[in-house]
Amino acid sequence: MGMRTVDEHLADILAALPLVPPLTLALLEARGAVLAEPVEAPVPLPPFDNSAMDGYAVVAADVAAASESDPAVLPVIGDIAAGDPGVTALRPGLTARIMTGAPMPAGADAVIPVEWTDAGTATVRITRPAPPGHYIRRAGEDVLAGQVVVPEGTRLAAAQLAMLAAVGRSHVLVRPRPRVVVLSTGTELREPGSRLAHGQIWDSNSFMLTAAAQEAGAVGYRQETVGDDPEHVRDTIEDQLGRADAIVTSGGVSMGAHDVVKLVFTGAAERSVVFSKVRMRPGKPQGFGLLQGTPIFTLPGNPVSAYVSFQVFVRPALRAMQGLPPEPLPTTGAVLTDDIKSPAGLRHYMRGRLSHHRGTYSVTPVEGQGSHQLQSLSSADALIVLPEDAEAVPAGSHVEVMRMPS
Ligand SMILES: Nc1nc2c(c(=O)[nH]1)N[C@H]1C(S)=C(S)[C@@H](COP(=O)(O)OP(=O)(O)OC[C@H]3O[C@@H](n4cnc5c(N)ncnc54)[C@H](O)[C@@H]3O)O[C@H]1N2
Numbered sequence: 001m002g003m004r005t006v007d008e009h010l011a012d013i014l015a016a017l018p019l020v021p022p023l024t025l026a027l028l029e030a031r032g033a034v035l036a037e038p039v040e041a042p043v044p045l046p047p048f049d050n051s052a053m054d055g056y057a058v059v060a061a062d063v064a065a066a067s068e069s070d071p072a073v074l075p076v077i078g079d080i081a082a083g084d085p086g087v088t089a090l091r092p093g094l095t096a097r098i099m100t101g102a103p104m105p106a107g108a109d110a111v112i113p114v115e116w117t118d119a120g121t122a123t124v125r126i127t128r129p130a131p132p133g134h135y136i137r138r139a140g141e142d143v144l145a146g147q148v149v150v151p152e153g154t155r156l157a158a159a160q161l162a163m164l165a166a167v168g169r170s171h172v173l174v175r176p177r178p179r180v181v182v183l184s185t186g187t188e189l190r191e192p193g194s195r196l197a198h199g200q201i202w203d204s205n206s207f208m209l210t211a212a213a214q215e216a217g218a219v220g221y222r223q224e225t226v227g228d229d230p231e232h233v234r235d236t237i238e239d240q241l242g243r244a245d246a247i248v249t250s251g252g253v254s255m256g257a258h259d260v261v262k263l264v265f266t267g268a269a270e271r272s273v274v275f276s277k278v279r280m281r282p283g284k285p286q287g288f289g290l291l292q293g294t295p296i297f298t299l300p301g302n303p304v305s306a307y308v309s310f311q312v313f314v315r316p317a318l319r320a321m322q323g324l325p326p327e328p329l330p331t332t333g334a335v336l337t338d339d340i341k342s343p344a345g346l347r348h349y350m351r352g353r354l355s356h357h358r359g360t361y362s363v364t365p366v367e368g369q370g371s372h373q374l375q376s377l378s379s380a381d382a383l384i385v386l387p388e389d390a391e392a393v394p395a396g397s398h399v400e401v402m403r404m405p406s
């Protein structure tokens with residue numbers, strides 16, 4: 001149970017994590033999942049040459065001399081709508097009306113937008129010339145047949161789902177969002193909406209951690225809180241192993257006489273959970289292990305400690321379980337507005353508020369940096385990350401800041 005650094009603790013977690021097994025999902029079910037196969041286009045996109053405008057398909061040479069004063073007048077032999085092949089070929093001296101997305105007829109080599117014409121339906125007067133190729137979208141100019149359009153390891157959002165549909169895929173092989181079961185422990189905890197007796201508080205961590213799991217791209221399942229009864233805690237967690245890809249608990253991991261999570265998993269049968277002290281503030285007491293192969297993160301109970309622990313360890317881990325790089329929250333550089341002190345030897349995460357002037361961020365620590373002070377977390381939008389060797393950091397210093405999800 002020696003002290004270890006944030007980086008060491010995260011590296012141990014990442015080394016032990018399993019990947020979520022891949023499965024095949026329908027496209028809209030796959031949003032937020034990570035592609036587990038490279039997807040290739042079976043055909044080029046567009047699949048055929050087509051019109052970029054509503055107008056007239058022509059042989060460019062027929063309109064080369066057209067002008068306002070001397071328009072080209074051509075017979076219109078029919079209409080070509082998108083999805084309807086209609087006219088399939090055009091001889092010189094003729095034209096066909098064509099709509100955006102409709103296939104170009106053989107023989108035509110340009111499209112004249114309707115705005116350059118009198119919009120005629122039997123014959124049309126064209127008042128401007130166009131070079132060959134004008135307003136034609138060529139087959140394959142978006143994607144070539146056989147091209148990988150979405151690589152393996154891509155998280156699927158709206159744009160990628162569109163790409164997959166556009167190459168004809170209804171289902172894809174993905175690593176789904178991990179299912180994260182969240183459990184708060186503590187006999188003092190009551191459900192929000194119920195009455196408190198002296199010494200009791202409303203459970204906030206399980207709501208926070210479930211939402212944070214969702215923000216990290218996982219599926220969060222909140223459990224009702226459990227008291228400091230080891231049997232009950234063990235049974236509840238074991239019951240969840242079947243449906244969880246990961247378990248996150250809060251509370252019961254420090255030095256108290258009733259630190260139930262620690263008690264349960266320090267027993268002989270469950271030695272795979274390791275409890276450690278990490279050189280960070282807040283978030284010193286941490287636990288991590290595998291229960292029958294399922295990762296469990298036992299986070300400290302102080303709400304801000306639980307939040308910071310989640311963002312620093314659990315968020316990257318959930319990404320890694322889907323095969324994504326284990327990146328932290330998005331970070332930015334900012335100029336500190338106030339003098340601050342930081343404990344030597346610990347990585348320090350302070351709640352702050354970012355502001356932006358003329359391309360530069362500045363960050364102001366918020367009042368109330370105790371690990372029980374949720375109001376300052378709730379009013380913050382950033383975590384200021386102060387390295388282990390920082391002690392007195394004056395206003396004007398450049399600091400690294402993690403942006404909290406909003
Ligand atoms: N003698 C020592 N005491 C403590 C140490 C230590 O090293 N030596 N470490 C302190 C630090 S740092 C932290 S962080 C906490 C971690 O404690 P636990 O993980 O055992 O958490 P609890 O004791 O269960 O709770 C701590 C605190 O947080 C409140 N809490 C817990 N769960 C919730 C919840 N779901 N919603 C809202 N608030 C919650 C709880 O009531 C306590 O006030 O230990 C220090 N002690």
Ligand code: MOO
Pocket residue numbers: 280281282283284285300302305306371
């Ligand atoms: O580490 Mo505790 O997390 O400082 O409050």
